[in-house]
Amino acid sequence: MKQRLPSRRTVLKLGGAAAAAGLLPFPASLAQTGGRHGMSVFGELKYPPEFAAFDYVNQQAPKGGRMVYTAPSWAYNQNPQTFNTFNSFILKGDAPPRMELCFDTLMVRALDEPDAVYGLVAESVEKSEDENRYTFTIRPEARFHNEKPLTAEDVAFSLMTLKQDGHPLIRQTIEEMADAVALDERRVRVTFSGKQSRQLPMTIAGLPILSKDYYTRYDFTQSTLTPPVSSGPYRVGDYEVGRYIEYERVEDWWAKDLPVSRGHYNFDVLRLEFFRDRQVAFEAFKKGTMTFREEFTSKTWATEYNFPAVQDGRVKQSEFPDGRPSGAQGWFFNTRREKFSDPRVRAAIGFAFDFEWSNKNLFFDLYTRTESFFENSTMKAEGEPGPEELALLEPYRESLPEAVFGSAVQAPVSDGSGQDRNLLRKADSLFREAGLTRNGRQLILPSGEPLTIEFLSNSPSFERVVLPYINNLKLLGVTANFRLVDPSQYQARINEYDFDVVSRRYSLAPTLGESIRQFWGSKAAGTPGSNNLAGISHPAIDALIEKAIFAETRDEMEIAARALDRCLRAGYYWVPHWYKPTHTVAMWDIFGMPPEPPRYDFPVETTWWFDEEKAAAAGKAG
Structure with missing residues (x-):
């Protein structure tokens, strides 16, 4: 568990006449x-109704060639290390990342706006005065790869199927969608409960559209390699x-000339490779078996890009800004387990991690300590709460x-020694406050059980980071170990919350919607497969x-x-x-890209x- 460039604003042409609106949004009165x-x-x-393409694409980008890589991000039941199903929208099985590229949606996001969809x-879409009914008009040319028309009936079927049987991250997010009904072949009406957020209609518009004909013959709830x-x-x-x-590009894709599609989907083939070990994947990249790599290991980035293809310029290293909220990356405690139920115990365990030492000795000073669940954004809390925040908290x-x-609250800052005695003393004091005692060198919980921690992982690359942390915990009397399991077992244990501590990174959208209930909401804490790993309730x-x-x-949302x-x-x-507010990328020098x-x-x-x-x-x- 993948930053700061201002979004570009270009002069909009309204009604055929050039309007000096380059720094202004398309008027809300027209948009609504x-x-x-x-x-x-x-x-x-x-973007106005007659826009040609999104500003951040090259409309004349050539089609062809291939990109070979490992997935830098994934969603739902997707697994970057293996796969055993092509059903990507249920909890069961491990699907390959990027299956979503095979499915159309009602609308797509403009990536230079916080939350707009087109x-x-x-x-087109119309909404009722009370904003509880949205009617989408389907393009008559829309069709599936088997040449059958994509109709309003397919859309209604898809939304109701996902609501009933989709992955929990989908089901719980869209539960305030009450119904989806085809009014005729080209119009589908989506009805909400009245308790939905403003973002939920956009979430609905971004869900995959399934073939009703196909899924009345095949069980959507089952894994399949068809x-x-x-x-x-x-x-x-x-x-x-x-x-x-x-993934092969569909040359006669029905939507290839739409404004939201121009300049997109240029590679003939996107090939994802699957490796259990990050170092093995790196060796494949060095040999040219893979052509693109987003690097997430600081040691590799700082010390190992010295092979011949880098030296002679065939492989380039680049950094690209990441303007998204970085979200939350950390080791999450499973508070469903009694030993982690006391926040003083959790805080004490945190004091044993020496970030400053790790950053210098393991990360080559490439990182900044995460403090907020909304890092790298205006949603991050800093200093004392203001009056508007206090009004919500009181x-x-x-x-x-x-x-x-x-x-x-800020993360502790160490002296960088690797074993900051001051922080370890603070940790020991917190353990005592929480009622823990000692039996020799072993910390004993109030229940009489020793305090033990298993750091669960599916990647051996994290071991070098965890082991120094484990050594500091040992000094405090905590027995900890690093447990490496295979990708399928790892995902199954995460889904069922069968772990002590697990690492995850979340990237959040700049506009918050129903999905954040999945991260921190009480209901999600008891739902298998949710993102509320910590069990926050x-x-x-x-x-x-x-x-x-x-x-x-937006101001109220940020407060x-x-x-x-x-x-x-x-x-x-x-x-x-x-x-770090950047994407660190290595690539064989075979790609073209938009300038920004x-x-x-x-x-x-x-x-x-x-x-x-x-x-x-x-x-x-070739």
């Missing part, structure tokens, strides 16, 4: 009337289970730690989640997020890790292209 071409949470759209399958009938820009091509998969004062109302946190989701303005951040940090549900990436994502697979001239020079033509 019937039959609109796009939606956003707070009503502002950058029509793909839906040519590639599904779909309608997107790519389809499943060659593959070997657990080793690689190729009703829950009796149930919240006093630290919530002071300066925002607190009425104040639940209330602040709702305040953030239902904020009337609620900062209040929420204070509560989460004061709960010591994690030992925060580190972050969009602020809110890093869409390499969908907006870069294969450069034949560069590839010939690098000896990788």
Whole structure:
């Protein structure tokens, strides 16, 4: 468990006349009337109805070639280390990342806006006055890869199927969608409960559209290695289970000339390779078996890019800004287990991690310590709470730690020695306050059991980071170990919350919606497969989640997020890790790319292209 460039604003052409609106959003009054071409949470759209393409793409990008890589990110039941099913939208099985490229959606995000979506399958959308009914009009040319029309019936079927049987991260997010009904062949009406956020209609518009014909013959709830009938820009091509998969570009994709598609999906083949070991994957990249690599290991980035292809310029190292909120990366405690139920115990365990030593000796000073659940964003709480935050927090004062109302909790700063005695003494004091005692060198919980910790992982690369931490815990009397398991077992244990401590990174959207309930909401804490790994369950946190989701303005959302951040940090549900506001990328010099990436994502697979001239020079033509 993948930053700061201002989004570009270009002059918009309204009604055929050039308007000097380069720094202004598309007027909300136009964006919010019937039959609109796009939606956003707070009503502002950058692109007018007649826009040609998103600003961050090259409309003339050539088609062809291939990109070979390991997945830098994944979702739902996808697994970057192996796969055994092509059903990517349920909890069961391990699917390959990027299966979503095979499926169309009603609308797609503009990645240079915080939350705007524009029509793909839906040519327009209308909403009722009470905003509880949205009617999407389907483009008549939309079709599946088997040439059957994609109709409103398919859309309604998809939404209701995902609501009933989809992955828990989908089901719980869209539970306030009451119904989806095909009004005729081209119109589908989506009805909400009245308790939905402004973002939920956009979430619905971004869900995959399934073939009703296909899934009335095949059980959606089961894993399968039969590639599904779909309608997107790519389809499943060659593959070997657990080793690689190729997604082939659909040359006659029905939507290739739409404004939201121009300049996208340029590679003929996207090939994902699967490795259990990051170092083995790196060796494959060095040999040229893979052509793109987003590097997540600081030691490798700092010391190992010295092989011949780098020295002669065939492989390039680059850094690209990442404008998304970095979210939360850390070791998450499973507070469902009694030994982690006391926040003082959790805080004490955190004091034993010496980030400053690790950053210098293991990370080559490439990182900054993570402190916030909304790091790298204006939603991060800093200093004392302001009056607006206090107004949200005061009703829950009796149930919240006093630290919530002071300066925002920060991670401890060590002397960089690797064994900061001052921090270890503070940890020991907290253990004693929590009622732990000693039996020789072993810390004993109030229950009479020794305090033990298992750090669960599916990657051996993390061991070098965890072992020094384990040594410090040993000095405190905590018995800890690093447990490496295979990818399928790891995912199964995560889904069932069968772990002590696990590492995860979350990247959050700049506009908060129902999905954050999955991270910190009480209901998600008891739902297998949710993102609430820590098992956070607190009425104040639940209330602040709702305040953030239902904020009337972006300012109100950010205030609620900062209040929420204070509560989460004061709960010591994690030992925060580190972050950097960039993507560190190594690539064989065979790619073309737009001059400036969009602020809110890093869409390499969908907006870069294969450069034949560069590839010939690098000896990788064809």
